[in-house]
Amino acid sequence: xxxxxxxxxxxxxxxxxxxxxxxxxxxxxxxxxxxxxxxxxxxxxxxxxxxxxxxxxxxxxxxxxxxxxxxxxxxxxxxxxxxxxxxxxxxxxxxxxxxxxxxxxxxxxxxxxxxxxxxxxxxxxxxxxxxxxxxxxxxxxxxxxxxxxxxxxxxxxxxxxxxxxxxxxxxxxxxxxxxxxxxxxxxxxxxxxxxxxxxxxxxxxxxxxxxxxxxxxxxxxxxxxxxxxxxxxxxxxxxxxxxxxxxxxxxxxxxxxxxxxxxxxxxxxxxxxxxxxxxxxxxxxxxxxxxxxxxxxxxxxxxxxxxxxxxxxxxxxxxxxxxxxxxxxxxxxxxxxx
Numbered sequence: 001x002x003x004x005x006x007x008x009x010x011x012x013x014x015x016x017x018x019x020x021x022x023x024x025x026x027x028x029x030x031x032x033x034x035x036x037x038x039x040x041x042x043x044x045x046x047x048x049x050x051x052x053x054x055x056x057x058x059x060x061x062x063x064x065x066x067x068x069x070x071x072x073x074x075x076x077x078x079x080x081x082x083x084x085x086x087x088x089x090x091x092x093x094x095x096x097x098x099x100x101x102x103x104x105x106x107x108x109x110x111x112x113x114x115x116x117x118x119x120x121x122x123x124x125x126x127x128x129x130x131x132x133x134x135x136x137x138x139x140x141x142x143x144x145x146x147x148x149x150x151x152x153x154x155x156x157x158x159x160x161x162x163x164x165x166x167x168x169x170x171x172x173x174x175x176x177x178x179x180x181x182x183x184x185x186x187x188x189x190x191x192x193x194x195x196x197x198x199x200x201x202x203x204x205x206x207x208x209x210x211x212x213x214x215x216x217x218x219x220x221x222x223x224x225x226x227x228x229x230x231x232x233x234x235x236x237x238x239x240x241x242x243x244x245x246x247x248x249x250x251x252x253x254x255x256x257x258x259x260x261x262x263x264x265x266x267x268x269x270x271x272x273x274x275x276x277x278x279x280x281x282x283x284x285x286x287x288x289x290x291x292x293x294x295x296x297x298x299x300x301x302x303x304x305x306x307x308x309x310x311x312x313x314x315x316x317x318x319x320x321x322x323x324x325x326x327x328x329x330x331x332x333x334x335x336x337x338x
Contacts, residue, residue, distance in 0.1 A: 003235050004108040005044040013074055013147065014053055020073035023061055032056035044231070047109060047136065054139040065173040067139025068181055071146025076154060081221050082106060083151075088214040092156055093202030102221040104228065109136045121163060122199040124148075125192050138169045141193055148195065149182065159204050162197050166190035230273035234280060237270070241284050245308040252277040286322045289315075293327055294334040300327050 011034065018025050029035070032052040058066045077083060082099050089095035096114060103110040116122040145165060152160040162184040170189040172178070178186035240255040255277065256263040270276055285307045292303045301312065309315040319327050 003232075003239075004047045006047060006050050006107040006109065007044055007080075007105060009077075009080060010050060010107055011045055011053065013077070014050075014057075014070070014143070016075050017070040017073040017143070018057060020075075021070055023057070028053070028056045028060045031060060044228075047107075050107075050109075050140060051137055054137050058139065065142075065177065067137075067142035068146070068173050068177065070139075071143040072181060074143060074147045074150065077147055077151045080106070081217065081224055084213070085217040085221050087155060087206060087208040088210045088217050089206060090209045090211065091202065092152075092160070092204045092206060095155070095206060096202070098218065098221075102225060105221065105224050109140065116199050116202075120199050121196055122202070123194045123196040125194045126168075127192055138167070138172060141167060141169070142172075145195065146181065155206060155208065156201060156204050157207070160197060160201050162195060164196050166192070166194040166196075168193045230269070233269055234273055234275060237266075237277065237280050238284055241281055245284075245288075246306060250281065250308050282318070282322075285309075285318070289319060289327070290323075290330070293331040294338075303327070 015025065015029070018028055032049070032055070034049055034053060054067060057070065058064065063069060082102055082105055085102065086095035086099045089098055100112055100114060103112060111127045112124050113127065114122060114124055149160075149162060162182060164185040164187065165178075165182060166187050168190055172186070172188045175186065236259055237255055240258045241250055244250045244254060244258070252266060253263045256266040259266065261269075267277065270280070289303055289307050292298050292306060293300075298306070300315075304312050304315045307315065309318070316326065319325070319330070323330055325333070
């Protein structure tokens with residue numbers, strides 16, 4: 001499986017919420033291991049960073065319902081391609097259907113689908129994900145629901161109203177607290193998380209609809225998904241390199257075989273991602289060598305082997321090219337600064 005990630009906007013929204021709630025932002029981010037520059041970049045972040053953020057937020061705030069409460073301070077979701085795609089659509093239902101097709105652009109934690117029932121109700125379900133309990137916690141789910149409700153009410157001019165909500169975790173807030181925040185009943189310990197609402201809102205016309213921009217926004221969303229697929233491929237190549245580096249058989253052909261594609265296809269896909277196998281391999285070796293020299297007492301000879309070089313002289317030349325320092329000089333400088 002590709003590494004699961006969030007768009008950078010997920011952490012930024014959480015950061016804005018803790019600031020609005022007047023919580024100690026620096027302490028929470030430090031404890032979560034999230035650097036401020038991560039919030040300023042557009043690069044995706046691993047789900048583990050989001051999980052660490054919520055654990056730290058609970059520990060620092062000492063609020064066991066921190067996700068539910070921070071949801072009240074969450075800014076309105078604006079300015080992303082999915083928002084533009086949604087709001088360009090003619091009706092709420094059309095916009096929702098289009099947004100669901102590209103939800104991965106926001107987070108790999110989202111696998112929502114729309115189900116319309118015969119009794120006039122419908123619901124959004126996030127399905128059952130076997131991995132979710134270990135890397136997506138209750139706080140994220142509760143905060144995300146607040147953000148979704150706020151966005152849905154905004155684009156329908158208040159027409160959207162939840163009927164009730166199911167959560168797939170058993171231990172949550174008090175019933176009356178959920179009712180206060182979400183303005184609807186909540187049921188815990190369900191098989192999957194669901195947001196129920198009246199199907200009539202699906203036909204609600206969106207006053208912001210711009211049919212002439214819809215195709216443009218959809219094309220942009222498709223390009224973003226393709227970019228994300230290329231990002232996934234580079235990550236898979238890095239992991240394959242890491243698994244095979246010590247064997248000395250780290251080549252384009254061996255990695256392609258691990259990924260079950262032809263070497264020609266892999267070369268083409270990496271080219272489309274504006275990179276190459278040699279570039280990824282060199283970057284991986286460089287990062288690994290720096291980490292081992294700075295943080296371990298492994299001998300240089302051992303590091304030569306661990307980074308997949310057949311000869312020390314080849315490693316020395318490569319390291320000098322990467323850093324303009326010898327491995328010994330780099331290690332001494334890092335040790336002095338430490």
